[in-house]
Amino acid sequence: MIEVKNVEKSFGESKVLKGITTTFETGKTNLIIGQSGSGKTVLLKSLLGIFTPDVGTISFDGRIYSDLTSDEKRELRTEIGMVFQGSALFDSMTVEENVGFPLKMFTTKSAAEIRDRVNVVIQRVNLVDANHKKPSEISGGMQKRVAIARAIVNNPKYLFCDEPNSGLDPKTAIVIDNLIMEITQEYNITTVINTHDMNSVMEIGEKIIFLKNGILAWEGTKKDIFKTDNEAIVDFVYSSNLFKKIRKAQNKDL
Amino acid sequence: MLVRYLSQIGKYFLMLKEVFNKPTKWSVMRGLIFKEIDDLVIDSLGIVAFISFFVGGVVAIQTALNLTNPLIPKYLIGFATRQSVILEFAPTFISIIMAGKMGSFITSSIGTMRVTEQIDALEVMGVNSLNYLVFPKIIALLLYPFVIGIAMFLGILGGWMAGVYGGFTSSVEFIQGIQTEFIPFHIAYAFIKTIMFALILATIPSFHGYYMKGGALEVGKASTVAFVWTSVIIILVNYILTQLLLTN
Numbered sequence: 001m002i003e004v005k006n007v008e009k010s011f012g013e014s015k016v017l018k019g020i021t022t023t024f025e026t027g028k029t030n031l032i033i034g035q036s037g038s039g040k041t042v043l044l045k046s047l048l049g050i051f052t053p054d055v056g057t058i059s060f061d062g063r064i065y066s067d068l069t070s071d072e073k074r075e076l077r078t079e080i081g082m083v084f085q086g087s088a089l090f091d092s093m094t095v096e097e098n099v100g101f102p103l104k105m106f107t108t109k110s111a112a113e114i115r116d117r118v119n120v121v122i123q124r125v126n127l128v129d130a131n132h133k134k135p136s137e138i139s140g141g142m143q144k145r146v147a148i149a150r151a152i153v154n155n156p157k158y159l160f161c162d163e164p165n166s167g168l169d170p171k172t173a174i175v176i177d178n179l180i181m182e183i184t185q186e187y188n189i190t191t192v193i194n195t196h197d198m199n200s201v202m203e204i205g206e207k208i209i210f211l212k213n214g215i216l217a218w219e220g221t222k223k224d225i226f227k228t229d230n231e232a233i234v235d236f237v238y239s240s241n242l243f244k245k246i247r248k249a250q251n252k253d254l
Numbered sequence: 255m256l257v258r259y260l261s262q263i264g265k266y267f268l269m270l271k272e273v274f275n276k277p278t279k280w281s282v283m284r285g286l287i288f289k290e291i292d293d294l295v296i297d298s299l300g301i302v303a304f305i306s307f308f309v310g311g312v313v314a315i316q317t318a319l320n321l322t323n324p325l326i327p328k329y330l331i332g333f334a335t336r337q338s339v340i341l342e343f344a345p346t347f348i349s350i351i352m353a354g355k356m357g358s359f360i361t362s363s364i365g366t367m368r369v370t371e372q373i374d375a376l377e378v379m380g381v382n383s384l385n386y387l388v389f390p391k392i393i394a395l396l397l398y399p400f401v402i403g404i405a406m407f408l409g410i411l412g413g414w415m416a417g418v419y420g421g422f423t424s425s426v427e428f429i430q431g432i433q434t435e436f437i438p439f440h441i442a443y444a445f446i447k448t449i450m451f452a453l454i455l456a457t458i459p460s461f462h463g464y465y466m467k468g469g470a471l472e473v474g475k476a477s478t479v480a481f482v483w484t485s486v487i488i489i490l491v492n493y494i495l496t497q498l499l500l501t502n
Contacts, residue, residue, distance in 0.1 A: 048378055074276070077380030088371035092289075102379055104282055160378075 001026050002047065002158065002190055007056035009042055016042045017053070018214040026190045029181050029204045033196060034211035035236065043211065044162055044194045048082065049073060060158065078106045081151030081189075083161040083180075087143040089135040095122070095146050096131040102154040121149040125179060141172040145179070152183055159184065161193040165200055177203045198237060201225070210236065266461050273389050273457075276382040283390060290394035294356050298401060301355060302348055306339075306405040309347070310412030313338045318422035328423045332431020335413030337440075344405040345444045346492050349451040352398075353484035357459035360391060361480040364463030365473040373464070384464065391456040398452035399445050406444070443499045450491050458484045 002024040009017040016039045024030040032040045045051045047058060049065060058065045060076060068076060089098050100118045103109055109117070122131065125145040130138055135146065144164060151159055161180060165173035181204040184191040193200070201208060205222035210233045217232040225237055277283070317334040364387055367373050376383040410432065417423040423431075462480035466472055 050374065050377070074380040077378060080378060080380075082375065082378045084371045084375060086370055088375040090372055090375075091366070091370075105279060105379065105381060 001061055002192065003057075003059045004043075004047070005057045005059075007043070007046060007053045007058065009039075009046060009051060009053050016214050017046070019056070020211075020214075020216050021056075022209050022216055022219060024190055024192050025207055027185060027188045028206040029184050029191045029193060030207045030209070031201055031205045032192065032194045032209055032211065033201055033236070034217075035196070038211040039214040040194050040196075040211050041162070044160060044192065047192060048080070048160060049077065078102070078154065079157045081154070081156035081159045083144070083147045083151050083159070083164050085163040085166050087135070087140075087147040089143055089146055089150070091135055094132050094134055095127070095138065098135065098146055099149045099153050101150065106154060117153060118149075121153045124152075124183070125149045140167050141169075141176065144168065144172075144176050148176070148179060148183065152187065152189075155187065156189060159189045159191040161191070161195075163195055163197075164193060165195065165197045170199065173197065173199060174203060180204065181206075201237075212236075265465065266457070269384060269388075269461055269464065270457060272382070272384045273392070274385070276385055278381065278386050278389070286386070286390035287393050290390045291397060293359065294391065294394050295397045295401060298352060298355060299404065301351070302401055302405050303408050305351060306344065306348065306408040307412035309343060310335060310339055310409030311416030313343070313409075314413035314417040314428075315420060315422065318417060318420075328427045329431035329434060331417050331423045332413070332428035333434050334431075335417070335428075336410055336432045336436075339409035339413070340406055340440055340444050344402050344409055345447045345451065346488065348402060348405045349448070349455065349488050350485050352455055353459075353488060354481050356455055357481050357484045358477040360456070360459035361463040361466075361477040362473050364460055365466045365476050366470075368464065368466055369469055369473060387464070388457065388460045391460060392453065395452040395456045396449075398455070399448045402444070402448045443495075446499065447492060447495050450495065451488055454484060454487050454491065458487060 004020055004022050004024075007017055007020045008015065020039075020043060032043060034040045042051060046053050052066070060079075063072075063076065065073065065076070089095075090101065093101065096115070096118055099122060100114045103114045103117060107114075119131075125148050127142060127145050127149065130142060130146070135143055138146070148164075151161075159180070164176055164180060168176060177200050180191060180193065183189065193204075195201070202222055202225075205225075208218075208220060208222065208225070209216055210218040212232045218228065218230045220228065225233065228234065278286070314331055314335045317331045318328075321328070321330060364373075367387070373383050373387075376386060414425070414428050417428050418425045459477075459480040462476045462483070463473075466476040
């Protein structure tokens with residue numbers, strides 16, 4: 001579980017996060033949603049330790065990040081898996097080498113053990129015949145699968161995904177969403193996903209926090225979205241006509 | 255402006271400190287060092303050999319063409335070629351060329367990693383990205399003096415071939431020139447410079463790639479800026495070392 005308490009972050013005069021307090025639960029897909037500029041990337045980077053909050057604390061299963069020594073921080077980072085928006089695969093390595101990289105860096109496993117574990121996770125993310133290809137030789141959807149495989153190969157406790165669906169077609173996006181949710185439940189990981197894709201919200205939003213202008217404006221589940229009267233989230237979610245119709249239909253059913 | 259330069263210089267030295275912090279696992283680092291030796295040193299041998307050979311030849315021809323007074327001995331062609339190649343051409347001129355070749359390769363490869371979040375990926379995993387990316391380059395470039403040694407040999411060989419086969423001097427005279435007033439310390443001076451230039455070649459382009467901001471266009475700009483600054487620093491260090499080592 002990741003607990004965020006009263007986190008504030010400013011860049012110069014601009015206050016980007018204004019006292020965020022929330023909890024990201026273990027074994028669930030926790031989504032951070034909000035418009036561009038709402039502070040979701042800054043919150044995600046604060047969770048990852050890339051940004052240091054000006055005020056407030058972030059704790060990982062009771063370990064307050066700012067209180068850790070630099071060695072403890074590095075140790076904690078080995079428990080984190082991250083899927084970047086652009087996949088961030090290492091160009092010079094093959095798919096197999098990319099996936100095996102965290103094991104090679106942080107474990108004492110032999111080459112054969114690494115290969116076995118890599119094959120297990122590559123199969124888990126349904127990648128076929130890609131082991132010896134370079135990232136530039138595979139599709140965007142496959143690159144995302146490789147990024148997920150790399151993120152989970154070292155059995156992380158925490159999985160962070162930044163816009164995992166960006167640049168993917170709707171069908172592949174749903175496959176990736178479901179894959180992340182299955183892995184979260186299967187490995188009992190605390191997953192935090194930064195997205196503005198409403199399909200993802202409706203598909204895998206077990207816990208959703210909505211940021212508006214750096215303030216946590218709403219939190220709940222995907223089911224709660226249809227019932228809420230919170231103007232901020234209603235405005236954001238129903239900016240699409242499709243979702244307006246869904247809400248209308250849902251309200252009729254109720 | 256001055257404050258910005260001072261801040262950049264400070265940032266560069268802080269980067270150097272971080273490069274030697276939290277070393278990457280040796281089994282991984284070994285592979286990275288061999289890869290960098292291949293990319294930076296072995297891949298540069300062809301162009302270094304080509305340039306050295308022909309510039310050595312040109313130095314010999316130009317010296318010969320300027321020796322119009324019959325009282326000046328022909329062995330001066332070999333002497334001038336040796337002095338030019340060992341003291342300046344091989345260590346300094348080749349390093350400036352390498353600032354373009356190796357330097358732009360280093361800046362663009364690290365800059366691209368920055369743009370595509372590969373450096374963020376390393377950091378999030380708990381890897382000291384500066385040690386992982388820059389340290390192997392510094393170690394690989396410890397072999398740079400060998401490249402310069404080859405440049406010295408081929409430069410003088412080029413001079414000998416141009417001088418002898420161009421009909422400007424005889425082989426005996428040229429070799430006599432090479433041996434005339436030979437000061438072994440000049441070789442040491444050249445290699446001291448080379449080691450300093452190797453450190454500059456590995457770190458300044460890395461600095462510009464690592465701290466670049468923006469997209470693909472900025473990677474190109476960073477490579478150009480890195481080349482300019484690497485060349486400027488090489489020229490300045492060359493002047494300072496020459497003043498320190500060769501004057502009494």
